[in-house]
Amino acid sequence: MFKSFRQSFSLKCTMHTNMLIHALRQVPLLKKLLTGDLYAEEGFKIVARVLVILFEIASTFAVKALYVAAMILLPTLLYSEAGMDRSSVFLHFMLLLTLAGGISNGKFLILKRITDYAVNLLRMDARRYTLANFLYTLVRVIVGFLPFTLIFGLLCKVPLAVCLLLPFCIAGCKMIFAAISLKYYQKFDILPDQSKLSLLYIIVLTAGAYVMPAFGLTIPKFVSVSALLLMIPVGLACWRVLIGFDKYKEMLSRCLRKNQEFMNKSKHVQRDASRKAISADTGITSSRSGFEFLNELFIKRHSKILWSNSLIISAVLVFILAAAIIVMIRYPKTKETLNSGVLGILPFSTFLLYALNRGTSFTQACFMNCDHCLLTYSFYKKPKNILRMFRIRLREIIKINLLPAAIIGIGYVTVLAFSGGTERPIDYLLLLGAPVCMSIFFSVHYLTIYYLMQPYTAGSELKNGLYSVVTTVTYIACYFLMQRHLPLLQFGIVCMIFCISYCIIACILVYFLAHKTFKLRQ
Amino acid sequence: MKFVISHLSKHFEKKEVLRDIDFTFEEGKIYGLLGRNGAGKTTLFNCINSDLKTDGGSFYLENDGQQQPLASDDIGYVLSTPTVPEFLTGREFIKFFLDINQGSIKQLREPDAYFDYMSILPEDRDKLLKDYSHGMKNKMQMIANIISEPKLFLLDEPLTSLDVVVAEEMKQLLRAQKNGKITIFSTHILDLALDLCDEIVLLSHGMLEPVEKSNLDIQGFREKIIEALREEDHV
Numbered sequence A: 001m002f003k004s005f006r007q008s009f010s011l012k013c014t015m016h017t018n019m020l021i022h023a024l025r026q027v028p029l030l031k032k033l034l035t036g037d038l039y040a041e042e043g044f045k046i047v048a049r050v051l052v053i054l055f056e057i058a059s060t061f062a063v064k065a066l067y068v069a070a071m072i073l074l075p076t077l078l079y080s081e082a083g084m085d086r087s088s089v090f091l092h093f094m095l096l097l098t099l100a101g102g103i104s105n106g107k108f109l110i111l112k113r114i115t116d117y118a119v120n121l122l123r124m125d126a127r128r129y130t131l132a133n134f135l136y137t138l139v140r141v142i143v144g145f146l147p148f149t150l151i152f153g154l155l156c157k158v159p160l161a162v163c164l165l166l167p168f169c170i171a172g173c174k175m176i177f178a179a180i181s182l183k184y185y186q187k188f189d190i191l192p193d194q195s196k197l198s199l200l201y202i203i204v205l206t207a208g209a210y211v212m213p214a215f216g217l218t219i220p221k222f223v224s225v226s227a228l229l230l231m232i233p234v235g236l237a238c239w240r241v242l243i244g245f246d247k248y249k250e251m252l253s254r255c256l257r258k259n260q261e262f263m264n265k266s267k268h269v270q271r272d273a274s275r276k277a278i279s280a281d282t283g284i285t286s287s288r289s290g291f292e293f294l295n296e297l298f299i300k301r302h303s304k305i306l307w308s309n310s311l312i313i314s315a316v317l318v319f320i321l322a323a324a325i326i327v328m329i330r331y332p333k334t335k336e337t338l339n340s341g342v343l344g345i346l347p348f349s350t351f352l353l354y355a356l357n358r359g360t361s362f363t364q365a366c367f368m369n370c371d372h373c374l375l376t377y378s379f380y381k382k383p384k385n386i387l388r389m390f391r392i393r394l395r396e397i398i399k400i401n402l403l404p405a406a407i408i409g410i411g412y413v414t415v416l417a418f419s420g421g422t423e424r425p426i427d428y429l430l431l432l433g434a435p436v437c438m439s440i441f442f443s444v445h446y447l448t449i450y451y452l453m454q455p456y457t458a459g460s461e462l463k464n465g466l467y468s469v470v471t472t473v474t475y476i477a478c479y480f481l482m483q484r485h486l487p488l489l490q491f492g493i494v495c496m497i498f499c500i501s502y503c504i505i506a507c508i509l510v511y512f513l514a515h516k517t518f519k520l521r522q
Numbered sequence B: 001m002k003f004v005i006s007h008l009s010k011h012f013e014k015k016e017v018l019r020d021i022d023f024t025f026e027e028g029k030i031y032g033l034l035g036r037n038g039a040g041k042t043t044l045f046n047c048i049n050s051d052l053k054t055d056g057g058s059f060y061l062e063n064d065g066q067q068q069p070l071a072s073d074d075i076g077y078v079l080s081t082p083t084v085p086e087f088l089t090g091r092e093f094i095k096f097f098l099d100i101n102q103g104s105i106k107q108l109r110e111p112d113a114y115f116d117y118m119s120i121l122p123e124d125r126d127k128l129l130k131d132y133s134h135g136m137k138n139k140m141q142m143i144a145n146i147i148s149e150p151k152l153f154l155l156d157e158p159l160t161s162l163d164v165v166v167a168e169e170m171k172q173l174l175r176a177q178k179n180g181k182i183t184i185f186s187t188h189i190l191d192l193a194l195d196l197c198d199e200i201v202l203l204s205h206g207m208l209e210p211v212e213k214s215n216l217d218i219q220g221f222r223e224k225i226i227e228a229l230r231e232e233d234h235v
Helices: A003-025 A028-032 A035-041 A042-081 A086-104 A113-122 A126-155 A160-188 A196-215 A223-242 A248-266 A268-276 A290-301 A305-329 A334-344 A348-354 A359-374 A381-418 A426-454 A465-483 A489-516 B041-049 B090-100 B111-117 B133-150 B164-177 B190-194 B220-232
Strands: B002-012 B015-026 B029-036 B056-063 B066-069 B075-078 B152-156 B182-186 B199-204 B208-210
Touching: A003 A028, A003 A035, A003 A042, A003 A113, A003 A126, A003 A381, A028 A268, A035 A042, A042 A196, A042 A489, A086 A126, A086 A160, A086 A196, A086 A223, A086 B133, A113 A126, A113 A248, A126 A160, A126 A223, A160 A223, A268 A359, A290 A359, A290 A381, A305 A334, A305 A381, A334 A381, A348 A381, A348 A465, A348 A489, A359 A381, A359 A426, A359 B066, A381 A489, A381 B029, A381 B056, A426 A465, A426 A489, B002 B041, B015 B041, B015 B056, B015 B182, B015 B208, B029 B190, B041 B152, B075 B133, B090 B111, B090 B133, B111 B133, B133 B164, B164 B182, B164 B190, B164 B208, B190 B220, B208 B220
Parallel strands: B029 B182, B029 B199, B075 B152, B152 B182
Antiparallel strands: B002 B015, B002 B056, B056 B066, B199 B208
16 A cells, blocks of 8 residues: 555656646746756756645645634634633534534545546556555644644643544544445445535534534533544544445546546636627627628627626616715715715725726637637738727727726716815816726726737637736736825826826837737647 | 748757758649648648748748748638637628628629538528537638638648538538649548648658659558658657
């Protein structure tokens, strides 16, 4: 069995090492420095392997520390402040969550790609592979939990002996559930992770764990300790069931097949969703010609994901505005708060408009259902046609995003006027103009990065590190601005100047570069 | 008209996929491009179609000794997986193509004439392309190339996944359309290449090599091609 473990662990390390190298090669600046030869570079592979092993060790402790601290210690301290016995609450949580975790997190069949490689491709003995890896999981459970059940348990006044034995109880519980799932499979032909009862069981136990103390109820300490300790001998007795089971190969293959079907489905989810977004209404027509004809049909047949959302968002915004006006009329005291609120709302609006803009959905639909195929036709890649489509699309995405932005701007102005106005008339202009400019900025931004970085492969996968970096930076910048309290006049003016300048620069870049960059990635 | 490839090279990291390729293709012929898996057939097509940057060399059209750069309009590229905009109906797709190529079409025809030519039934013509079968999508792709009349027609494994009837129809179509253009047909299926193509070209060791039929019968020619492809193992 040790040999099986050594082989599978070595396979896992190799796989993770190669994944690490692959991930490093996706980083824009490192991409050119790190060539494919790195996979054969012994020195680098040793470093990567050490990193992988260090990560394995760190994750053994980190996840458990987080689990015990957040799920058990924190609620225990909260309830003990309300006067409940700290050790009883700690053990109450420990028992119920261990039982819930036994089934939810105790899948002893490791249904990952690596199991498929090990059992199906490398023909490793399924029984030995499963048992060796399960034993390894148990060792990680015991070693990983021990420091934290000890520290946090003692902090909650749980006896030292119990603290030391708790990790063994958790491991015992996992063994019990592993044996139950095997028996279940033998008797009812239900795969370990397919039982619908298990979800209900997990919900009831978890809810019970947290709701009971709220009503002043906990499982008596004696019962919790006895039940937890009982898991050790019962778990050990269950080991015989695990060893005696002879259908590991069959069960693993069935589980892996199910898993594979699920993975295949999720792989095509985005593609299928894009196809489904196409309206089947053949009554939709266009009287235009050429690219305008193509665009009009595209917009009309994708109205579900483009205009419908924009209209729903707009309706909600109108509703919020109406509600704000009613509140100000009925409760005049709120006017002051709303007045100062709206005068400082522009930085927050950056994030709001970022969240509401349809740029990503628009470019995604453009690629999946249109450019993905038309980019294989030479006429579509002609520079003048790329620019023509860019102009048409820019107009469309600006229109889609502009409606909610205009409502937001009008809403700010209306709220400001109703709530007592402002001394500077320019404030009205800024509150109306800035959201509109931001909306145009986001429209231009997303379309520009799509045309300059075209991030999708022919297989519709998102595969451009720089594109991901730019979208992440956009998010962080908007989030950062949301947290700031900046004066309306300065922020409004700077924001509008920035948006207009960005749009001009972006369009110039597209004009000069798009014919080189807007193509299918190989 | 000739299509000339001169000193074309392309490498990925240290692997030289195309190595100083020199070859001349002639008008009116269908060239069967054969090569082992990973030989670089798709890379060659992608370079010609400007989807990949080349490392060196050039390619151009030659008319009566005059060199002309290969413009994107001159190329028709058909992939093994048919690519058509699925949000359009068959008729809308043809209308769009006719609009785009209006100035350059010699014999403008009604969309139905193209459907009839490709044996696409009237009841299918106003369906969305997303509801078309693989074979029908392939036919639509061919219509697009018939309309745009490219001078150089690249086909990357186009008949592999078609049923026998559609595959036969496509073969006949390619034969009927070969005049006035250069057709390069990449395939793994030797029988298909022998049946359809006028010339066989091997992409081997990153270079293009014609296989002369000489006086060989079909079996002898087949064995000669297989032998030439096998040689790659001994390098």
